[in-house]
Amino acid sequence: MAQPVNFGPLAHQPAYRLGSEKIRHAIISGEIEAGELLPTETDLAEQFGVTRSTVREAIRLLEHVGILGRADRKRLVVTRPGTEAVGRSVSSAMLMHQVTFEELWQVAMGLEPLAGKLACLSATDAEKQLLADNLVRTREVMADHDALLEAEIDFHNLVAQASHNSALLLARAPLNELFYPAWGAVIRALSPGERILVAHQHVYDAICAGDQEKAEEWMEKHMRDFRRGIELGNLGFDKPVRGQV
Amino acid sequence: MAQPVNFGPLAHQPAYRLGSEKIRHAIISGEIEAGELLPTETDLAEQFGVTRSTVREAIRLLEHVGILGRADRKRLVVTRPGTEAVGRSVSSAMLMHQVTFEELWQVAMGLEPLAGKLACLSATDAEKQLLADNLVRTREVMADHDALLEAEIDFHNLVAQASHNSALLLARAPLNELFYPAWGAVIRALSPGERILVAHQHVYDAICAGDQEKAEEWMEKHMRDFRRGIELGNLGFDKPVRGQV
DNA sequence: TGCTGACATATTGTCCGACAATATGTCAAT
DNA sequence: ATTGACATATTGTCGGACAATATGTCAGCA
Structure with missing residues (x-):
């Protein structure tokens, strides 16, 4: 029996995941260091070419792991996840x-x-x-x-x-x-x-x-x-x- | 010297964090089991008394840790975080x-x-x-x-x-x-x-x-x-x- | 000088409403 | 039994809006 070609799924990632990966990568690669401030949500939205809501979801994705946190419960800051x-x-x-x-x-x-x-x-x-x-x-x-x-x-x-x-x-x-x-x-x-x-x-x-x-x-x-x-x-x-x- | 009373900060948590904690708790306590579907975003929004955007942020917060995932890249499902x-x-x-x-x-x-x-x-x-x-x-x-x-x-x-x-x-x-x-x-x-x-x-x-x-x-x-x-x-x-x- | 208060500004948290894309279910046609 | 057409449900994304809060500036006052 001739197996039909298997293309596999079209790994289409939602934008918030792509954004989160991009930020994560920048952080882990050391491009942004711990303690540094992230651009504001509006700026990020503009850079990524998406809306602020989407950026926010991308950010939340990283926040729970401890890579991102609030400096003064306002601006986002890159943090070292503690124990x-x-x-x-x-x-x-x-x-x-x-x-x-x-x-x-x-x-x-x-x-x-x-x-x-x-x-x-x-x-x-x-x-x-x-x-x-x-x-x-x-x-x-x-x-x-x-x-x-x-x-x-x-x-x-x-x-x-x-x-x-x-x-x-x-x-x-x-x-x-x-x-x-x-x-x-x-x-x-x-x-x-x-x-x-x-x-x-x-x-x-x-x-x-x-x-x-x-x-x-x-x-x-x-x-x-x-x-x-x-x-x-x-x-x-x-x-x-x-x-x- | 008489120490003035120390009230401590008014731990005001943003709604998306409260929501995420609530979901997390329900999951960990076993109220929702792995494999089960979560209510739809609209339902959750109604239950929590917030907008869908807020619910989405709460969800993203948990998604990266692996507690939540997509069943069929559509409905949310409770998952066991793998290695x-x-x-x-x-x-x-x-x-x-x-x-x-x-x-x-x-x-x-x-x-x-x-x-x-x-x-x-x-x-x-x-x-x-x-x-x-x-x-x-x-x-x-x-x-x-x-x-x-x-x-x-x-x-x-x-x-x-x-x-x-x-x-x-x-x-x-x-x-x-x-x-x-x-x-x-x-x-x-x-x-x-x-x-x-x-x-x-x-x-x-x-x-x-x-x-x-x-x-x-x-x-x-x-x-x-x-x-x-x-x-x-x-x-x-x-x-x-x-x-x- | 040094502190206070008023005010503008920047940034986040939350809301609302809308639409496109996609998975699901139903039902008729073949 | 498979296909196709269609309505439906749900998520992904958009855009705009406003309130709450932290920051910065500056005049006023002791």
Whole structure:
């Protein structure tokens, strides 16, 4: 049987998508740098040869990813997407894929010890100080579950930041949104404040001493504690994390 | 000195953002499931009490992240963001942060061996077959640099998929966009086809045998080869990856 | 001088109404 | 059963309009 020619679809892109791609490209290629102002909507409309409404749609397309933002809630400005923006979009995706706590935990086991290890190499004195402050604060709020969770999340963020690896920082962004909040249930159920503090303390010591293996090892231990907590509390280790976002 | 009351800013959100949040929430909370159609723009406009233009902006805000898409390039449909959508948005972020190849490599060292390890536990026969096919293909195209790179990327995607961990799949999405393409330069410079194949073969064997340690170990070896290749070819291990996106 | 207020200006947020292009559904004709 | 004609629904794009708000300017006043 003679197959008729397959032309494939006539990839006709709507104008707002073309415009958004053009802007995106200009930004990523470095033609426009972070912090710079974009032309006004009217100007863009004129340049693209479309109406302002279309330009606006093109802009919105990029805004949610964090590439564009408002400087003074007026003019558009090119921004570097922070961990929040990335975390938000990736965790929406994970939520829709019904990611289980176990799956997140496995990813965390891949990334968090790595963060600890790298922090040993790159942490500055200022960052070590921030970690020390965090330990103090953690001890203070040990009884307050919400504050404890916040301190806990903070600690891991500080470690990640001390790794001075932006790729890692962004890759682990969704953990902040999904993994650690789920941990809140464990804290309320088991009050493992002391155990958390011990682990953090060891990680901190290792970072100060520049002892990579120890940092990695204690981060792993810490993560295993997470897992044990969820299992002990029977909090649905193999069930999808639900989004409180 | 008596501090005057601090009211904080009057967080006035534009309507298109409110609308987008409302839709996003409905989707994430499961009120609307993936695959379902959204009401028409006119309906949404009526429900929200705004004009269609505003609704359209709200929709665009979500479209780029992959939560919304076109079913038949007409009606809006709720979609699960795939690795492409996530990869695209996260890698834009990484590019703007001037992520270096070294940083990406470190993340890959955290995730790829993990993927190999998990694949040992979860790979189905069909997935093993796909891996086997990939090995055959890799051997065939060993001389063709572009095709080889494609096969290489494919292999790692297949392994990741065999891990049956969506969180991992999404977390490593940016690697596909930035890390492996950079590897293309190495292939052209050093033609390490044979070395790649050997590593892949060992990973494949380990997965078939269910030998987690071996899979992990060979993935690590493979990654170290990457790094060595970049260093040997003097291809800018510590320089920002440039986006060809 | 330094602060305040009035005013013009630029830019975004929102609205309205309109039309073309395209996918869908229906029904008659072949 | 396939085709063609036609009405319908929905999106893509247009153009113009106005309100709200941030910025800049400048005179007035202590």
